[in-house]
Amino acid sequence: MTRPVVVGIDDIEHSARAVAAGAREARLRGAPLWLAHAYHWIPPVVAGVMPGGDTPEGAVRDAATALLAQAVARTHAEFPDLDIHDYAMSGHPGPCLADLAQDAALLVVGGRGRGGFTGLLLGSTALSTVAHTRCPVLVVRGGPDTETGTETGTETEIDIETEAPSDPPATTNRVLVGADVLPPATGPDVISFAFEEAALHASDLRAVHAWEDPGYLYPVAIGGYPSVTLDQLNAECQRRLDALLDPWREKYPDTYVETQVLAGPPSKLLVDSTRTADLLVIGALRHPSGKGVHLGGLGHALLHHSQCPVVIVPEG
Template sequence: MSGPVVVGVDGSEQSLDAVRVAAREAGLRGVGLRLVHAFGWPSSHVPPRMAPWSPASAGVRDLVDDVLGEAERLARTVAPGAEIAREVVLGEPVTVLELESRTACLAVVGSRGLSRFGSLLLGSTASHLAAHSRCPVLVVGGLPDPAGPVLLAVDGSPRSAAAVEFAFTHASLHGTGLLALHAWNTRTERVYESPGDPPFVTYDEGRLRDEEERVLAEALGGLGERFPDVEVVSRLVRGRIRHTLIEASAEAGLVVVGARGHGGFGGLLLGSVSQAVLHHARCPVAVVRVDEEE
């Protein structure tokens, strides 16, 4: 998708961090940047026979302009050549940003924000957008290592291919390396000698490891050849998947995960690993969701 980078703005420090990240992404990708501020009006508080609320009629346009003005000035210092648009949209942030994602190449939000003059960019917004966005979502939280690699969580599921390509593209644009990490453990994967072997009796650890190495290699496919400028390090780790990824995120510039991998229940839009990384990673996280209807 060649649409703009969209960023949610609410005036909080974390949303300004998101603006910095979004501006840089727009500049590197050569696309426009949309600064979006969402206003919500609680229907239970609308006085009888009053026209629908708007920023202008509520007398807070100057306040909104200040918030967006600050965001725009910040964005121009990061990406002076980018085309920047400012939008004030009536609606709840989760709905507004989800709609914006339909025509965007990337949506960027802070991991948490403010509840201020009707604008809500809280943790629930980032989580909801990661599960429902039509484009990749970059959630800005934690302190990234500027020289750290892109940390790619490899699970080998067919729907994770988009996350792998996003990780390579991001590493190439930013001039960083890529660490492809695949965690496994014998409690969740077993190789049986025969159909009669109960799952709690027999598994072959050597064969398991060989299989997981194959999964890791196949997930990366020929992308190393398509992105020769990206130095790739593959790491196979035996351990708890969520703990391993969160620990490794301390030395990364960005973690990239698919929205749902192996073992996800049908209809579950954001898997347990993705949710854990989204909430606990020590650097920004990109969640790449595939619309299975497409």
């Protein structure tokens, strides 16, 4: 059975782009599309029932079911060829979505939800989902043509009647993968996912390794590396990066691969690189328990400031 693509839905307005992205990924993979919404309710101080004899939890569940039915209908209209299923789950979104998608090919969430504030760079649901994920998770955010408005982090209203969510944003036809060549080096799960995405989208692949030059941090104390030494260090990193990618270059001979080694602050250099990419792929170490990942400082910086959608791939 082909593994599904799962999309977490907040509401129709704020989830349109995530649903469209998930539908495109499902169509490329020939996979079923699962639309999921997690709901939770707070019991009333005084026990009672809703009009008509329903319970408060039942009313919330019915509203969630109606929301999903509307999302399924809209998605079928845009992608009539897809096999679409819907799931209403009781609980907090992050853990619920991660549990449902534990064996999925991809879990998709929006970068912002209905509860965000103006200037908020990433929603709490997206962060929670990433923290609990056991499969690759795509956070749909970044760039001028997203739910955050004309500038990253600026909230605007979206007219869902005039929006065309099935149309992808303007593309650069490039998948970007952040690769670490120093121990612990980026693992095969991350590299394999990046090559697969590039092949599915008929895109080029750029692999970037950014390393911190101590002279950049402490120029007064030690000064920068001499240019000859810096060239040698860059050449060694380049050799390791090529060795890391070689097995997948052979497996995907039709994918054009570009590599780049940069010396300086990794978070800034990688964020800058996302301005000319359609997708960024990075890894995150799995927790020893196998449930969820540890998203370090670099991962947080990229999720908050990337100018394109980001995929977090569990590894290790």
